[in-house]
């Protein structure tokens with residue numbers, strides 16, 4: 001099963017993706033985590049993307065697409081996986097959609113976590129993970145980028161029956177239950 005967690009920054013994608021990955025025993029691939037690890041380890045990719053993440057902008061489609069395509073070749077992804085933070089643009093969506101179809105393992109479901117904007121800002125400011133992009137300005141910028149570049153991904157999938165809308169307001173357990181009911 002290949003699941004995609006979709007939604008704005010602060011919607012809880014990472015938290016829910018992690019829980020689901022453990023319960024299904026499949027890997028959780030977060031492109032944001034991948035970039036933060038690269039930055040921390042000062043790899044060539046990390047050096048290249050640090051300023052982009054700090055500015056709340058998006059890493060180039062070509063780079064993200066290439067990294068994800070390489071990563072999922074690993075055999076630990078053979079039994080399915082969960083994507084979190086990817087695809088984040090229409091270009092990324094058409095790339096991964098085509099690639100996975102070609103590999104005879106199409107996307108099974110896109111879980112769209114819905115949370116009102118004010119709640120998002122509040123959550124991110126209080127999560128206190130020390131992320132350099134988690135400032136009020138950084139969050140507003142990421143929300144802006146989300147609306148302009150990422151929300152159109154829903155349109156890309158709208159003629160399929162892949163999208164499940166999940167109310168993302170509630171306790172972690174409540175949201176977990178809604179996800180289980182939807183898949």
Ligand code: ADP
Pocket residue numbers: 008009010031032033035052053056057058059060064084085086087088089092133142
């Ligand atoms: P959030 O959803 O809270 O903004 P993420 O951890 O998903 O956090 O992403 C953090 C940053 O990493 C993004 O603001 C962006 O700079 C970069 N990033 C992550 N995934 C992608 C992607 N698929 N395409 C482009 N940039 C990405």
